[in-house]
């Protein structure tokens with residue numbers, strides 16, 4: 303079985319040789335997910351004279367980049383107050399504006415390269431489905447206004463207007479933002495890989511890096527000598543002993559339905575807009591380019607000692623629960639089968655704050671820790687890393703996600719207990735709010751531990 307619906311459709315798999323000799327290169331990128339691929343893409347644009355080698359443990363798109371929900375969003379996984387607290391208000395606004403611009407810029411690149419990945423830049427809906435969620439929606443709109451973003455960035459669609467367009471149960475209105483595109487992520491991986499190959503980038507698959515330091519990378523028992531090392535291993539970072547407590551891999555799981563007829567979609571009303579509701583335990587969905595629902599959610603447990611393994615990609619209990627939630631939102635789709643179930647790990651740092659790091663002395667760059675918002679953020683990381691290496695100054699070189707320090711995660715078993723209690727509390731909080739209509743006390747108490755403050 304393949305790693306996702308997307309990987310099946312794009313026929314992801316091994317296409318490049320295993321590294322079987324030592325070599326020298328200007329840039330050595332570890333990991334062929336979006337972070338590694340976008341970094342390589344922007345380097346070929348900004349410094350075409352450099353030789354670039356990508357080393358991938360499995361195959362390009364094996365990780366979260368080939369498995370995700372396909373939201374190419376402008377969501378940065380830390381709120382503006384938290385960003386401003388660690389920098390200043392102007393820098394926080396600049397970061398969000400860059401996230402918004404990043405969607406447009408990446409769409410232009412995808413179109414210029416002719417990558418057919420179902421790109422639909424039609425925005426995103428975050429739906430309120432009980433009173434507590436409605437209160438959160440109102441607060442969120444006020445929050446964006448406080449930070450200077452107007453109705454062209456985030457707008458509340460009242461219930462009556464929403465129901466003229468969409469059919470989703472219990473809706474009380476929704477926040478709409480245009481800053482999101484829907485994609486088929488594995489096709490984007492494939493398109494970028496094809497382009498990079500044409501531009502002379504060397505890719506080696508089944509080539510797991512076991513160690514690296516300044517100018518030196520060890521892989522399959524061979525040495526790669528390089529000027530810059532770029533580590534782009536997100537959730538898999540914990541596999542390196544020296545980074546064991548830097549990020550925890552948390553699984554997100556997804557399902558896809560069979561393609562559904564146009565009449566069903568006319569009733570539902572969705573086109574290229576991605577959708578979620580304002581519950582605590584995240585859900586996310588899209589109508590795919592071939593008229594399925596692809597829908598996912600958190601809820602799978604964190605696995606002891608940051609374990610990552612193919613048998614954890616599928617969890618029948620959680621997958622059944624995810625399908626139940628989808629049927630609850632759209633009861634008219636009950637007759638249509640689930641054709642695919644899958645999942646994968648995403649990386650969460652202790653401070654729940656994505657970052658790009660530059661160790662300029664040793665010339666080691668890192669992008670990752672996107673907390674589930676990595677599809678767009680990895681493209682911003684890629685251009686930021688490429689500019690640094692190419693010596694190009696821009697506003698991106700001064701954004702407040704560069705060279706941040708995060709505490710490390712606790713040792714086990716505290717890490718396991720904390721992460722899983724957090725996930726349970728969020729699930730309980732959603733039930734509490736559905737029943738009482740009031741903001742969950744449990745969620746408020748626990749929010750400092752799950753990055754909400």
Ligand SMILES: Cc1cc2nc3c(=O)[nH]c(=O)nc-3n(C[C@H](O)[C@H](O)[C@H](O)COP(=O)(O)OP(=O)(O)OC[C@H]3O[C@@H](n4cnc5c(N)ncnc54)[C@H](O)[C@@H]3O)c2cc1C
Nearest residue numbers: 333335336337359365366367370371372373511675676677
């Ligand atoms: C189910 C799911 C749904 C998601 N939905 C969304 C979404 O809709 N929108 C969104 O913004 N984000 C989403 N995310 C998160 C997003 O997909 C990731 O944050 C993003 O793809 C990370 O890209 P990356 O290149 O940094 O890491 P990855 O795509 O994980 O790539 C890392 C690569 O490094 C390789 N690797 C690891 N260790 C080594 C080593 N030692 N040597 C060589 N190679 C190595 C891996 O095999 C892998 O291919 C989702 C994640 C999951 C799992």
